[in-house]
Amino acid sequence: MLKTTIMLLITAPILFSFLFLALGKSLYKFLAWAFFIVGVVSSIMLVLDGTGKVEVAGSSFALFENIVLILEVLVILFVFYVSAKHKSWPTLALIAIQAVIAAYSYMNVAKVESASFNIDQFSQVMILIVNIIGTAIILFATGYMDHYEKHRHLDRQKTFFFSMSFFLAAMNGLVMVDTLGWLYLFWEITTLCSFVLIAYNQDEESITNAFRALALNLIGGITFSLAIIMLSVKFDISNLSAIGTSSTTAAVALPVVLLCIAGFAKSAQMPFQSWLLGAMVAPTPVSALLHSSTMVNAGVFLIIKLVPAFANTPLGIAIAVYGSFTFVMCSALALSQRNAKRVLAYSTIANLGLIIASAGIGSPLAVAAAIMLIIFHAISKCLLFLCTGEIEHTIGSRDIEDMSGLIKKAPLLTMLISLGMISMLLPPFGVLLTKWVSMEAASSNPIVSIFLILGSALTTVYYVKWLGTILSSSMDKNAVHHLKPETYFPLSFLGLCIVVTSILVFPIYDYFIKPQVTTLLNIVNIVPTVSGQGGQFTSEIGAFAYAVIFIVFALAILIYLATKNMFTPRPAGYYMCGENNLEKDKLMFRNGIGSYDKSSVSNIYLQDIFEENKLTTLGYVISILLIVVALVEVVVL
Amino acid sequence: MLENNVEIKSSSELLKIVQELKNDGYRYATMICLKANDGHELIYVLDKNYVLKTLRYFVKPSEKPKSMSGIYLCALLIENEYQDLFGLTFEGLAIDFKGHLYLTPNSPKTPLA
Amino acid sequence: MALAKSPWIIHVNCNSCNGCDIEVLACLTPLYDAERFGVLNIGTPKQADIMVVTGSINYKNVNVLKNIYNQIPDPKVVLAVGACASTGGIFHDCYNVIGGVDQVIPVDAYVPGCCPRPEAILDGVVAALSVLESKSQGKIKGKDVKLKGNEVPSNA
Amino acid sequence: MTTVIPFGPQHPVLPEPVQLKLELDNDVVVGALPSLGYVHRGLEKFIDTKDYNQTLYICERICGICSAIHSITYARGVEQLMNVEIPERAEYLRVIWSELARVQSHLLWLGLFADGFGFESLFMECWKYREAVMDIMEMTTGNRVITSMCKVGGTTKDLSKEHIDIILKAIDNLEPQVENLEKVFVNNYTVKKRLVGLGVLSKQLAYDVGAVGPTLRGSGVHSDIRESPSWSIYKDLNFKAVIENDGDCYARTKVRIYELYECFKLIRNAISKLPAGEISIPVKGSPAAGAEAISRAEQPRGEVVYYVKGNGTKNLERLKIRTPTFANIPALLQMLPGIKLADVPVVVLTVDPCISCTER
Amino acid sequence: MGMLNLVLSNFSRKPPTRLYPFDIRAPYENFRGRIIFSPENCIYCGICQKKCPPDAITVTKDEKTWELNVFRCIMCTECVSSCPKECIVISNERAKTGPKEYIKIVTPK
Amino acid sequence: MNSLDIAKIVLVLIGAPILGCLLAGIDRKLTARLQGRVGPPLLQPYYDVMKLFQKDNMVVNESQNLYVVMYVVFVILSLLMLVFDADILMIVFVYTVSSVALIVGGMSTGSPYARIGSSREIMAILSYEPILILYALAIYLLTGTFKLSALDNISNPLLMYIPLIFISMLFVMNIKFKKSPFDYSTSHHAHQELVKGMLTEYSGPGLAGIEIGHFYEYVFLLGLMFLFWKVNIIIGLFIALIAFLFVIIMDNITARVYWQWMLKLSWTVLLIISVVNVLYLYVAKIKLI
Numbered sequence A: 001m002l003k004t005t006i007m008l009l010i011t012a013p014i015l016f017s018f019l020f021l022a023l024g025k026s027l028y029k030f031l032a033w034a035f036f037i038v039g040v041v042s043s044i045m046l047v048l049d050g051t052g053k054v055e056v057a058g059s060s061f062a063l064f065e066n067i068v069l070i071l072e073v074l075v076i077l078f079v080f081y082v083s084a085k086h087k088s089w090p091t092l093a094l095i096a097i098q099a100v101i102a103a104y105s106y107m108n109v110a111k112v113e114s115a116s117f118n119i120d121q122f123s124q125v126m127i128l129i130v131n132i133i134g135t136a137i138i139l140f141a142t143g144y145m146d147h148y149e150k151h152r153h154l155d156r157q158k159t160f161f162f163s164m165s166f167f168l169a170a171m172n173g174l175v176m177v178d179t180l181g182w183l184y185l186f187w188e189i190t191t192l193c194s195f196v197l198i199a200y201n202q203d204e205e206s207i208t209n210a211f212r213a214l215a216l217n218l219i220g221g222i223t224f225s226l227a228i229i230m231l232s233v234k235f236d237i238s239n240l241s242a243i244g245t246s247s248t249t250a251a252v253a254l255p256v257v258l259l260c261i262a263g264f265a266k267s268a269q270m271p272f273q274s275w276l277l278g279a280m281v282a283p284t285p286v287s288a289l290l291h292s293s294t295m296v297n298a299g300v301f302l303i304i305k306l307v308p309a310f311a312n313t314p315l316g317i318a319i320a321v322y323g324s325f326t327f328v329m330c331s332a333l334a335l336s337q338r339n340a341k342r343v344l345a346y347s348t349i350a351n352l353g354l355i356i357a358s359a360g361i362g363s364p365l366a367v368a369a370a371i372m373l374i375i376f377h378a379i380s381k382c383l384l385f386l387c388t389g390e391i392e393h394t395i396g397s398r399d400i401e402d403m404s405g406l407i408k409k410a411p412l413l414t415m416l417i418s419l420g421m422i423s424m425l426l427p428p429f430g431v432l433l434t435k436w437v438s439m440e441a442a443s444s445n446p447i448v449s450i451f452l453i454l455g456s457a458l459t460t461v462y463y464v465k466w467l468g469t470i471l472s473s474s475m476d477k478n479a480v481h482h483l484k485p486e487t488y489f490p491l492s493f494l495g496l497c498i499v500v501t502s503i504l505v506f507p508i509y510d511y512f513i514k515p516q517v518t519t520l521l522n523i524v525n526i527v528p529t530v531s532g533q534g535g536q537f538t539s540e541i542g543a544f545a546y547a548v549i550f551i552v553f554a555l556a557i558l559i560y561l562a563t564k565n566m567f568t569p570r571p572a573g574y575y576m577c578g579e580n581n582l583e584k585d586k587l588m589f590r591n592g593i594g595s596y597d598k599s600s601v602s603n604i605y606l607q608d609i610f611e612e613n614k615l616t617t618l619g620y621v622i623s624i625l626l627i628v629v630a631l632v633e634v635v636v637l
Numbered sequence B: 001m002l003e004n005n006v007e008i009k010s011s012s013e014l015l016k017i018v019q020e021l022k023n024d025g026y027r028y029a030t031m032i033c034l035k036a037n038d039g040h041e042l043i044y045v046l047d048k049n050y051v052l053k054t055l056r057y058f059v060k061p062s063e064k065p066k067s068m069s070g071i072y073l074c075a076l077l078i079e080n081e082y083q084d085l086f087g088l089t090f091e092g093l094a095i096d097f098k099g100h101l102y103l104t105p106n107s108p109k110t111p112l113a
Numbered sequence C: 001m002a003l004a005k006s007p008w009i010i011h012v013n014c015n016s017c018n019g020c021d022i023e024v025l026a027c028l029t030p031l032y033d034a035e036r037f038g039v040l041n042i043g044t045p046k047q048a049d050i051m052v053v054t055g056s057i058n059y060k061n062v063n064v065l066k067n068i069y070n071q072i073p074d075p076k077v078v079l080a081v082g083a084c085a086s087t088g089g090i091f092h093d094c095y096n097v098i099g100g101v102d103q104v105i106p107v108d109a110y111v112p113g114c115c116p117r118p119e120a121i122l123d124g125v126v127a128a129l130s131v132l133e134s135k136s137q138g139k140i141k142g143k144d145v146k147l148k149g150n151e152v153p154s155n156a
Numbered sequence D: 001m002t003t004v005i006p007f008g009p010q011h012p013v014l015p016e017p018v019q020l021k022l023e024l025d026n027d028v029v030v031g032a033l034p035s036l037g038y039v040h041r042g043l044e045k046f047i048d049t050k051d052y053n054q055t056l057y058i059c060e061r062i063c064g065i066c067s068a069i070h071s072i073t074y075a076r077g078v079e080q081l082m083n084v085e086i087p088e089r090a091e092y093l094r095v096i097w098s099e100l101a102r103v104q105s106h107l108l109w110l111g112l113f114a115d116g117f118g119f120e121s122l123f124m125e126c127w128k129y130r131e132a133v134m135d136i137m138e139m140t141t142g143n144r145v146i147t148s149m150c151k152v153g154g155t156t157k158d159l160s161k162e163h164i165d166i167i168l169k170a171i172d173n174l175e176p177q178v179e180n181l182e183k184v185f186v187n188n189y190t191v192k193k194r195l196v197g198l199g200v201l202s203k204q205l206a207y208d209v210g211a212v213g214p215t216l217r218g219s220g221v222h223s224d225i226r227e228s229p230s231w232s233i234y235k236d237l238n239f240k241a242v243i244e245n246d247g248d249c250y251a252r253t254k255v256r257i258y259e260l261y262e263c264f265k266l267i268r269n270a271i272s273k274l275p276a277g278e279i280s281i282p283v284k285g286s287p288a289a290g291a292e293a294i295s296r297a298e299q300p301r302g303e304v305v306y307y308v309k310g311n312g313t314k315n316l317e318r319l320k321i322r323t324p325t326f327a328n329i330p331a332l333l334q335m336l337p338g339i340k341l342a343d344v345p346v347v348v349l350t351v352d353p354c355i356s357c358t359e360r
Numbered sequence E: 001m002g003m004l005n006l007v008l009s010n011f012s013r014k015p016p017t018r019l020y021p022f023d024i025r026a027p028y029e030n031f032r033g034r035i036i037f038s039p040e041n042c043i044y045c046g047i048c049q050k051k052c053p054p055d056a057i058t059v060t061k062d063e064k065t066w067e068l069n070v071f072r073c074i075m076c077t078e079c080v081s082s083c084p085k086e087c088i089v090i091s092n093e094r095a096k097t098g099p100k101e102y103i104k105i106v107t108p109k
Numbered sequence F: 001m002n003s004l005d006i007a008k009i010v011l012v013l014i015g016a017p018i019l020g021c022l023l024a025g026i027d028r029k030l031t032a033r034l035q036g037r038v039g040p041p042l043l044q045p046y047y048d049v050m051k052l053f054q055k056d057n058m059v060v061n062e063s064q065n066l067y068v069v070m071y072v073v074f075v076i077l078s079l080l081m082l083v084f085d086a087d088i089l090m091i092v093f094v095y096t097v098s099s100v101a102l103i104v105g106g107m108s109t110g111s112p113y114a115r116i117g118s119s120r121e122i123m124a125i126l127s128y129e130p131i132l133i134l135y136a137l138a139i140y141l142l143t144g145t146f147k148l149s150a151l152d153n154i155s156n157p158l159l160m161y162i163p164l165i166f167i168s169m170l171f172v173m174n175i176k177f178k179k180s181p182f183d184y185s186t187s188h189h190a191h192q193e194l195v196k197g198m199l200t201e202y203s204g205p206g207l208a209g210i211e212i213g214h215f216y217e218y219v220f221l222l223g224l225m226f227l228f229w230k231v232n233i234i235i236g237l238f239i240a241l242i243a244f245l246f247v248i249i250m251d252n253i254t255a256r257v258y259w260q261w262m263l264k265l266s267w268t269v270l271l272i273i274s275v276v277n278v279l280y281l282y283v284a285k286i287k288l289i
């Protein structure tokens, strides 16, 4: 049963990707609906099937192993081809190294006899995220891409939907498979798919950025394959789950660091962050996919799976410091950005840093926080990205300043994106809850706590700024609002998910996370002392009364509605120092030469203090230093 | 009668003399506009060490006097004022309020003219 | 009752020579301390109760005055301080002067003098307060003043 | 996208209606367009219907703050036109009142300025001290602000012995109080943070844009009409102009504070030298047709220039007033770009814009 | 800490505030409060009207009316000094604040 | 939830605004006295609020008062959580909701002055929030839990161990009370370049709501100061009073500074001394429980 579901989860997206290739554009809408339903159903099926390991052995293993081999060769050849075609020497060099390593491992590494899939609660969570959010994004894309292509005179939707669906397939494989060799294949396929998607526009900028993404991820790929070789040659480990349970935890530290570096690269952590920012050139659904449900999650997925290998070791502390550093640095970087997508990108990197920091701390509370943050972050961030894309189509700009007054023109959209933002920074929503959990968990480590504290203040600033701007009641840009079901259904659905998951946070914790943390940390008896009675989320060191806050939120809205008509509102113009223009625009005022000017206000971006280039350089230096420290630590100890 | 009075004949001469006086360290104090013989008389008042120098220039009825704001920036306000009040038009104003320095479209036009 | 205990003023300077303005400000300073009566100079019409006008109106500030008047929430009163605000004062027949404030908005109390002493202005505020109270009881609303009024220049 | 906001005309930080359209980029002013005319009444036309005596009352009401000096300057102009010599006592009385007016004006300005950088209690303090001068004004002239103590040919009021004693006593009180204020304005950390290096106007620029008064003297230019040969009386009173060299808001503040001490000195000297005699002489007749005069004086805000021209009747042919703020506005426009939004009120107030005299 | 001294000494002293409506200061002798007109000797010559800068006085010789717009008067005392019959005096009492109807018209027959 | 708790809730709901109103009254009276004035009656803030409820509800935007309700409700919630000894970190987060509501409320009106004021207030968050959380962290380090109930079981006051954080918190009070030198986003007397800043477009009942929220907020903020010496209620109240007086006196002896300056002050001086204090607790391993 489990096996069938696993196969279904991998093959169904592949099937859909070929259907997208085969069928005409007019049918995409229906395909996407079908895909969404299949995704939801199959992922829920997996959850219902329960956890367990599935071995693939014997003849079917041989068959699959061959397919894997062929695919791996194809991947390498493809990268060779495109790099040569676009004369991208760095990727060419990297893929050459990769090819050498692959050849080496093919010849020298002992062959395994079987492969296995390991379905634990974490995999279930990831499958839910990938298949529900991922397909929702594809559904959104069917409503989005026509408009997008019309503006840019492109006609590449076949490639687009094919890559998107294939991406999901690879991601499904990645989160379920336990054998490192296969995991590596899926890993490389996601890299490749993202490469294709980033290069979607086929202009100079997108191609450069796509190659940058490819190069940085290939570096991760190289460390990944080196780690595989080391693990299998030195320790005879070929399964992910075996690393943590290995008796020689300290000894495997070097390959673990290498795997973590691969994870950092995939999750676009500090020295690698530029690929994710560059990926912004792609259409918004791609960004949403990369940022929320797929690509970057693969990195943190791997790192969390490795938690047992570094929990409560100096390496763990190094990783925690590294992650929290990325958190504060990218939050600071986001402060000076006025391009909405860049703000979101930095916010993603920062939140992934937070996840990695929590994983690094390695206490039960922290690991629970890390997994929960993956869930809540994926939903909220996906909603934010898709809304940003829709805003861009509505007002023709992704500049935060231009969104001023959006509430007047697109109330539903504004409400949805506001929900997304509020869920990122205010209680009682999930992201803040997990931030609270990780802060409490990090309190044992001063450096990590201070980084988290600073980062969280910065986060508040850049989101509140944006939130205030869209909710302000002055419209500066012309807006064309079009309500399409295939765009608004996914948005509303995600908004609903935010609220529902935040309300159901405790059942989610109980069902998915608690057992997972127990297995990961191998602490059968001392389960994380978190309980959830009375609408409180209580740990040994604090309590988060999310239910009360939900009630108070609802109460506030009720009070507002009740009192709204007690004092009849009398609309009036703005205070313009007495120089209003009543005929044309409420924000106009008469100036010195007798004509009218429009008043406008831009937010504070602190570009001089939080200057992007300066901070980025600083971030590079410190993050590379931190990684080197981790490596040295591992080698020396 | 005012002391240090200089009669100026042409506008180019005026600009030249004002420029010379500026180089000589004179400060622009003000300019006075009077109605005279259908046209206007402009009296430029310049000051150096508490001693005033006055330049008189007669603006013919349809003449557009040259603005002094290129030499002394501060001349722009008084010149704009005379555009409002006397309906003169100065050429080359640094900021031209187009007759709306003080007056609005519904207020009396050129009240001093 | 509360209205009379917390009069927040907005001070609008129209064509004033500053004589009256200074005295209005002087009312707020230690020697006269209008805050004893809860008076605050609040700065935005949206939060004001009493509009204290000094100076007469001219063609440029007339719309400013009307806009501000319209932006004060009811109940509100207008206090004209000084000869200029009451009747145009010494400037009443200047070419750019329309006249006293009551030419364009309803005025509830006047303070004579050029310029009035702070005591007189305090008297004016007190007189305005009783009007404010009666307006509040009678739910009398101020009318929105139209911007395009009948102020046409004499020689236009 | 830059920020564009209207700053005025009805703005709590501006005592008078004037508008600046401010364009800001990242909280820094990049452009400022002034809008004038909110206080334009058209006084210079008034001479057509009022005679030269009545015109004095109008000149007084050009601005309530240096009302006294306006009337004195106007009177001096007309006296020049008509070749009238006024009694010596009147000259001294005029000095006493005009310096008292300067004291109240500077205290008023210090208060408003303190309010401009958000120092409310300092505002209260300055205005509290100022009331002493206002009381003297009311006692000696009959009105607090607009005094009507001057007329063509002398003064309308005289100072009695008791008045003089009260004035001297008030000044003795005021001097230590001003010293207290000086300590705050010159030494308070937050005040210095706000003022030092703000709105710098170089000596050359200040001179070239025609700035006057404390704005000019704060930039190191030695210029005070009280020193000019036309005001011989000030020389007798041992007057010295106050100069500061830095050209920033801090320097302009210091100029005004130190001028207060200079005023006290002048009042004391004038009182000690006050000659006995008439306070006015009767003035008969009308200014001759074509007669012209320019009369200048140093107001609290700087040099004022009156031009009067007679036409043989009681009414003047032309009256033209160049007021100090009018001359300082170009300087202000030079100072605004490059400062923060929060500094706009501070810089605007340091030239002490008197819009009502600017627009008349 | 000049300001700290100032505010603390303010706090320790009784505030100098004049409690105006409860404690009314006697006006200065010279204070120009309001114009008082006594019609007995007035000959309706109109000099005061002519001299008054803000045109606050209206005199009609035929109907023998003398009218003062208190709200326009600027207390300059030109009328006081110009009246040949000394019918006008200035008092140091303040003119009353209130509604505009407070315009003084005297029409002796 | 027993009857005692309910009584407590009712007491907070009713008592806090009365106390806050008195505090606001004392503030105004004291400020007046420091300025050498008589000042308004002690109950002036109450009259003001009652007056505002009688005024027209003038709005520029239909939803602007929603944010006022949010602000008030969340200030009350954070106060209640403080009274019920909840998790201090949580209290800080809930309190952030109220600040954000007010900021967004200001921005939602769309008035240029309100928007600039709100931007500045956002910068204020950046300067005080880290300090508040460091305060929470210090409490955790000293008691081993974020729950304030632990403070009932300690014998020594917090102030003895975290004096540097106390100093930073005094400045946080100054920022949150919106008093000079940090009154750049809005203030009671609108004598600034931004008219009334964030609150420019609020009037009548909406403004009354904000005022009431301020009353609760005053009590909440002083409650945070009270925690420094919770072991003895009298001294604790005294500490809170000191903080209150500090804010008022600072207000009267300083000019308004720039938000840039405040950011610099808090991220260099205040944050560093707080971090030093926290690091000291880590290193010295002081545990009160």
Ligand code: SF4
Binding pocket: C015, C016, C017, C018, C019, C020, C021, C054, C055, C081, C082, C083, C084, C085, C089, C090, C113, C114, C115, C116, D061, D064, D146, E074
């Ligand atoms: S009434 Fe007198 S003091 Fe007041 S503004 Fe008019 S002229 Fe000035």
Ligand code: SF4
Binding pocket: D062, D063, D064, D065, D066, D067, D070, D299, D300, D301, D323, D324, D325, D353, D354, D355, D356, D357, D358
């Ligand atoms: S300089 Fe200023 S104070 Fe003096 S008269 Fe002119 S406007 Fe009034």
Ligand code: SF4
Binding pocket: C017, C018, D015, D016, D063, D064, D065, D066, D352, D353, D354, D355, D356, D357
């Ligand atoms: S700036 Fe001019 S008008 Fe304004 S208060 Fe000063 S002197 Fe008076």
Ligand code: SF4
Binding pocket: E041, E042, E043, E044, E045, E046, E047, E048, E049, E059, E066, E082, E083, E084, E085, E086, E087, E088
């Ligand atoms: S001047 Fe004297 S006598 Fe003549 S009308 Fe006036 S009040 Fe009467």
Ligand code: SF4
Binding pocket: E043, E044, E045, E046, E047, E084
């Ligand atoms: S008082 Fe003067 S104006 Fe009147 S009748 Fe006699 S002379 Fe003529």
Ligand code: SF4
Binding pocket: E045, E046, E047, E050
């Ligand atoms: S007072 Fe003189 S001016 Fe007036 S009517 Fe009599 S004669 Fe004529």
Ligand code: SF4
Binding pocket: E035, E051, E052, E053, E054, E055, E056, E057, E068, E072, E073, E074, E075, E076, E077, E078, E079, E080
């Ligand atoms: S005092 Fe002056 S203004 Fe008043 S009525 Fe007499 S002349 Fe006219």
Ligand code: SF4
Binding pocket: E037, E038, E039, E040, E041, E042, E083, E084, E085, E086, E087, E088
């Ligand atoms: S004193 Fe004056 S009011 Fe009295 S009778 Fe003589 S002129 Fe008339």
